[in-house]
Amino acid sequence: xxxxxxxxxxxxxxxxxxxxxxxxxxxxxxxxxxxxxxxxxxxxxxxxxxxxxxxxxxxxxxxxxxxxxxxxxxxxxxxxxxxxxxxxxxxxxxxxxxxxxxxxxxxxxxxxxxxxxxxxxxxxxxxxxxxxxxxxxxxxxxxxxxxxxxxxxxxxxxxxxxxxxxxxxxxxxxxxxxxx
Amino acid sequence: xxxxxxxxxxxxxxxxxxxxxxxxxxxxxxxxxxxxxxxxxxxxxxxxxxxxxxxxxxxxxxxxxxxxxxxxxxxxxxxxxxxxxxxxxxxxxxxxxxxxxxxxxxxxxxxxxxxxxxxxxxxxxxxxxxxxxxxxxxxxxxxxxxxxxxxxxxxxxxxxxxxxxxxxxxxxxxxxxxxxxxxxxxxxxxxxxxxxxxxxxxxxxxxxxxxxxxxxxxxxxxxxxxxxxxxxxxxxxxxxxxxxxxxxxxxxxxxxxxxxxxxxxxxxxxxxxxxxxxxxxxxxxxxxxxxxxxxxxxxxxxxxxxxxxxxxxxxxxxxxxxxxxxxxxxxx
Numbered sequence: 051x052x053x054x055x056x057x058x059x060x061x062x063x064x065x066x067x068x069x070x071x072x073x074x075x076x077x078x079x080x081x082x083x084x085x086x087x088x089x090x091x092x093x094x095x096x097x098x099x100x101x102x103x104x105x106x107x108x109x110x111x112x113x114x115x116x117x118x119x120x121x122x123x124x125x126x127x128x129x130x131x132x133x134x135x136x137x138x139x140x141x142x143x144x145x146x147x148x149x150x151x152x153x154x155x156x157x158x159x160x161x162x163x164x165x166x167x168x169x170x171x172x173x174x175x176x177x178x179x180x181x182x183x184x185x186x187x188x189x190x191x192x193x194x195x196x197x198x199x200x201x202x203x204x205x206x207x208x209x210x211x212x213x214x215x216x217x218x219x220x221x222x223x224x225x226x227x228x229x230x
Numbered sequence: 231x232x233x234x235x236x237x238x239x240x241x242x243x244x245x246x247x248x249x250x251x252x253x254x255x256x257x258x259x260x261x262x263x264x265x266x267x268x269x270x271x272x273x274x275x276x277x278x279x280x281x282x283x284x285x286x287x288x289x290x291x292x293x294x295x296x297x298x299x300x301x302x303x304x305x306x307x308x309x310x311x312x313x314x315x316x317x318x319x320x321x322x323x324x325x326x327x328x329x330x331x332x333x334x335x336x337x338x339x340x341x342x343x344x345x346x347x348x349x350x351x352x353x354x355x356x357x358x359x360x361x362x363x364x365x366x367x368x369x370x371x372x373x374x375x376x377x378x379x380x381x382x383x384x385x386x387x388x389x390x391x392x393x394x395x396x397x398x399x400x401x402x403x404x405x406x407x408x409x410x411x412x413x414x415x416x417x418x419x420x421x422x423x424x425x426x427x428x429x430x431x432x433x434x435x436x437x438x439x440x441x442x443x444x445x446x447x448x449x450x451x452x453x454x455x456x457x458x459x460x461x462x463x464x465x466x467x468x469x470x471x472x473x474x475x476x477x478x479x480x481x482x483x484x485x486x487x488x489x490x491x492x493x494x495x496x497x498x499x500x501x502x503x504x505x506x507x508x509x510x511x512x513x514x515x516x517x518x519x520x521x522x523x524x525x526x527x528x529x530x531x532x533x534x535x536x537x538x539x540x541x542x543x544x545x546x547x548x549x550x551x552x553x554x555x556x557x558x559x560x561x562x
Contacts, residue, residue: 067238088237089548095231103237115406121330122319140319143312145244145251146330152407152545154249157242163312217545219471220406 052131053112054170055197056184057204057213058105059229062191065090065103069183069192073107076171076182083157085168086183102230105183105192108155108168109216109224110134116147116156124165132225133172138164152220170194197225231559234548247550249541255310257534260398261427262303264420264529266340267395268428269296272448273347274384274391282354285444287436290355293347293387295431300340329401336393343390346383349376395421402540410477410543411536413466419459423529426452430502430525433518442518446506449525453503460495477543486539494535498528 065088073079073086086107093100110132117125117134124140125147127133136147141164148156148165159166171181175194179185184192195202204227207213211229218224244251269292276282276289311317320334349372353360363369376383399420402411429449433442467478481490505521 065237070238083242084238084240087240089234090237091232091234093232118327119330119404121323121325121328121334123323123325124319138313139316140322141313142316142319143314144310144330145312146328146405148245148251149249149405149541150407154242154245154544154546156245158244158251158312160243163314164316165312220545 051112051127053197053225054110054131054133054175054194055204055208055225055227056107056110056170056181057193057207057227057229059191059193059207059211060102060104061229062189063103063105064189066188068186068188069105072182072186073168076174077169079166080160083159083166085155085157085166104228106153106155106216107183107226108134108151108170109153109222109226110168110170112223112225113221115150115152115220115222119146119150121146128169128172133170133175134167135169135172136165136167138162138166141165152217152222153224233559236548236550240550249544251541252310252537254534255306257530257537259303259307259310260401260420260533260537261530262299262306263398264395264424264533265427265431266296266300266303266344266424267391267398267421268425269293269299269431270340270344270347270387270391270394271425272428272432272445273351274387277351277380277384284438285432285436285441286355286438287441288432288445290351292432293344293351294356296344296347297341300337300344304337329397329404333394333397333401336390336397340390340394343383343387346376346379347387349373350380350383353377392421395424398424402536405540407545408540408543409471409473409545410467410480411540412474413463415459415463415466416536419456419463420533422452422456422459423532426456427526427529430522430529434522434526443510446509446518446521449522450503450506450510453499453506453525457495457499457503460499473543473545477539480539480542481535486535489531490535490539494528494531497524498531499525502528 067088070084070086070088079085086105089104089106091102112132114134117127121144122140122142124137126135128135143163156165156167174181180194184194193203193207195204197204199205207229208227213227213229215224215227240246272288273293276285282289308317324335325331352363352373363373396417399417403413403416405411426449429445429452433445433449436442467474480486502521502524509518
């Protein structure tokens with residue numbers, strides 16, 4: 051499995067929301083639905099407060115429970131990578147994958163009814179481009195690439211910086227990393 | 231203090247503010263699926279034990295209800311699908327690790343087994359209806375054949391019935407992302423509940439007094455077993471992870487406490503347990519209707535409560551909605 055990872059630097063993210071707008075524009079996500087979102091996490095007690103911004107989305111897990119539990123094979127890995135996609139022509143809209151995702155990253159496309167989610171912009175990845183959110187980030191806090199290539203930018207960042215993933219204890223092996 | 235808020239609105243329908251993807255349709259399907267499982271198993275057991283005289287309804291008439299009840303359940307399940315035209319996709323794949331895929335295929339196998347079960351007892355159970363089948367050569371041949379193989383058919387109905395009943399629980403327990411469901415006890419719990427509701431149905435509908443009493447006795451044992459499984463389920467959650475403890479809170483001190491303890495455990499299990507005990511001891515005779523009705527109600531409430539609490543239980547929480555608790559957490 052070729053593993054693609056997104057590495058997001060929480061030290062330089064300012065929570066502007068450009069990644070959210072870029073995704074909606076690129077993928078024509080309908081009104082009122084979002085494939086990515088920004089979370090502001092504040093800790094401490096005034097005046098000693100620290101704030102972390104996180105751009106969140108599907109974690110394209112290496113052990114994705116949404117793929118395991120899909121009864122029709124509509125949820126699948128794209129071309130031997132960890133990129134998780136949904137084939138609308140195979141999706142019955144049973145919503146098992148929504149319940150199966152510990153990150154609540156899936157959504158029902160209205161009015162069609164099939165399940166949708168972040169695709170890591172695989173149509174752009176195929177052409178050697180970064181996902182729309184990554185390429186539109188004004189602070190360049192988002193990075194994308196193959197984690198299996200030791201020379202890639204994402205590998206280099208994970209070798210030299212402290213990082214975390216969300217809820218690793220789910221066992222899903224998420225592939226969106228946050229530099230801290 | 232720790233507070234996590236959405237900066238950009240997510241508000242994805244069915245996910246925010248809390249996951250609420252499944253409603254009564256799925257709960258009703260799980261209930262009717264469990265009931266079908268129980269119907270098939272009891273009809274088969276009564277056949278194998280040669281109880282045609284002692285329990286004529288269960289041995290010769292009950293099997294007819296299985297495909298009817300199951301079809302009703304599959305209808306409500308279909309109502310729940312968001313992408314209905316693609317329902318056939320359940321049958322263009324078999325996903326070995328997905329209990330839902332197993333379920334879809336089990337449902338397909340259940341129908342022929344169940345229809346053979348009906349044919350094998352049609353002449354004995356429904357003498358008014360069987361001539362309509364006997365009139366055709368193929369119908370006569372089918373009745374003769376299935377009657378000749380009545381016992382093997384009954385033996386096949388038991389494992390398929392059990393598979394149907396237990397899968398409805400395994401289906402939910404396989405969701406590792408939903409802490410409330412993530413317990414191996416759920417499979418046996420749903421199976422026993424399904425058997426119990428079927429026993430209650432027989433106790434309710436059967437005419438013969440000996441049969442009513444027999445099934446009240448059977449149901450008594452099953453209710454006791456169900457209570458034990460509920461206890462194990464709670465012990466499992468109470469000794470679990472932080473997420474499981476938070477999920478348990480919803481029935482211990484949260485919004486579902488009343489419906490779980492009063493409606494499911496009290497009205498659905500303890501009261502019928504008591505009533506059936508009294509009935510068997512001969513203290514009361516008039517309550518014969520009340521206990522089975524409550525068991526059937528309890529069976530449905532179990533599924534509804536499980537669906538409601540389970541899907542809300544989660545690994546990921548954001549403090550997006552205004553809540554007064556945030557104010558308090560400033561002082562922690």
